[in-house]
Amino acid sequence: MASTNSTTRDAVTETTEAGGLWSDVWQRFKRNPIALTGFYVVCVFVFMALFADFIANDKPYYSDYKGKSYFPIFRSYLVGLKLGKWPAELLNVEFKKLEGAKSFYPPIPYRPSNINLLEPLEPPSGRHWFGTDKLGRDVMAGMVHGSRVSLSIGFVAVGIAVLIGVVLGAIAGYFGSWTDLVISRFFEVMLSIPTFFLLITIAALLPPSIFLTMFIIGATSWVGIARFTRNEFLRIRNLDYVTSAIALGGTDRKVMFKHILPNALAPVIVSVVLGIAGAILVESSLSFLGIGVPAELVTWGSILHEASTTTYAWWLAVFPGFAIFITVLAYYLVGEGLREVLDPRLRGLR
């Protein structure tokens, strides 16, 4: 217990120093090369998701057509934002079929929606680095754009889980007694439900939608976060500084979220990072089973699913699965690194 107290005290004094706790966390996190590698991998995937349109697109960055210059990818953003219009001669054209246009394309000159029935299930080649699926869609383009689905579901689902988990855990841990008893029973109920089965039930009953999927994953995965928060609140609630905050007339809400929460965040942050990995795994399993996200949306899981039915198309299995694996591994590494920095007491737990 002595070490616990001193860590908390350290954390408290450090926040008051210049730079604050989080810059200190970053300083120490940086010293762990493996965790740092994980962090950079996550950054690469975030970059890929943000700039998917610039990495894999059937429109060129720049096109010289009939003596005029165009920037079709940028233009498509303007059109999407209703700030601009396509010039008449470029409306609904396929840039690759334009006669006499000099164009400069992204590294992957396809979109995941480009169906080409003339080249179905092509193995990897110079034209299609990761091959094509049975509709002739480029697998790499599908993966680049699929990273958007994975990452956004990961972040939003965990955001929802954090919201539910922190609030319930804080209430249970702060008020204690029968409130804690009732809420803890609820945690136990959620833990005993075979979550994945409940998840596919809900996802299959509701119309396929990426937002609903985010919500359902979030709504079924908050228990871990809630329990961590509860335990931290139970511990911190009895510390002297909380007692004095209450004695000074702080309202429950203020004491809970302003005084206790910042000190309870450390283990929660770790479970948030691991939770993102969990949500990505669940999403890939769901779209692998063909429920949750709309059928026309190409995701890592949906490409994998095709591989399980056309087993000779090994490229459909290897690449998207590897992408899920690397992403999940990267989040685990970051989570593990953060755990060591933030909370030595938790070492060895998952």
Place this chain on the structure above:
Amino acid sequence: MGQYVVQRLLLLIPTFIGVTLIGFLVMRLAPGDPAELRAAGGLGGAKDASVSQDKRGVVDEALAQWRAQYGLDKPLHVQYAIWLKNLFTLSFGDSFKDNQSVWGKITERIPVTLKLNFWSLLVVYLVAIPLGIYSATHQNSFADQATTLIAFVLFAVPLVWAATMALVFICGGDFYYLFPPGGLESLDAAANWSWWHKFTDQAWHLFLPVVLLSYDGFAGLSRYMRASMLEVLRQDYVQVARAKGLEEGVVVFKHVLRNSLIPQVTLLASILPGLIGGSVIIETMFSIPGLGQLGFESVLSRDYPVVLALLAVTSILTLVGILISDLLLAVVDPRIAFGRRAQ
């Protein structure tokens, strides 16, 4: 001990009600009228616009009758009470799809899933515990670092990927044919096969599903086991045992192992729901006729009675697993005060 068991059993009741209530509400509040769905099977698309006006009346009447027969016209809480009552008499009604008894469908598949999960659980513990012991007693050796790394990486491998890779590369297809791509026994399995022949055939079919279901568990558990061994190894009483001249083997296997096994017992409770989730994927992919496959098919065809019954049955199995792990914990750890739940 007896009192403890009774208390634990009583505590299961509110949890069980909570679990089934959530399942029931999810099924009933989801869009889609079960009566219409039922009718879609029996009456050939009751909501179909092609049903002429006069026939529509007949259809509506049939639907109303059906709703009344199955109590779907009553308020939700009454329906739930009826369903709970039926649950205790094991009458889950008939499947919407083929009118077979739901309970019959489930009992016919329970042994398959139990077999699969039993072997997986056995593999999880048989691999993880020796591995954890070895890693901890050889801390920071090359073998320790290698197994720790492998376990960490294995833990991140998505089940759907591992299973797909297995199907593509080692289950026929264009590559190797080391294992069968599905089923529980060979198609030409005959009654006159010797027991050894039957056993090897079944083992050959079960090998991949069991490995796939368990790798994630033993990767996780071996890390726990290592951590828990290391923690106990640092205790004073271990030092004492060594100081009084006991052999290292006796210290490790008699003094350390017992105490570090205790936390692993409780982990059973957290492995079980994962195994059931995994069964859905593995049984569907390897066409194994177990509860997971039944669940997935029923979810897709919105076979309400089957899905609800399965939610209840899998929750009961999980709760029983948790109960067993709690009782085991009380058996192996005399420090646990009966009547107070171990944290």
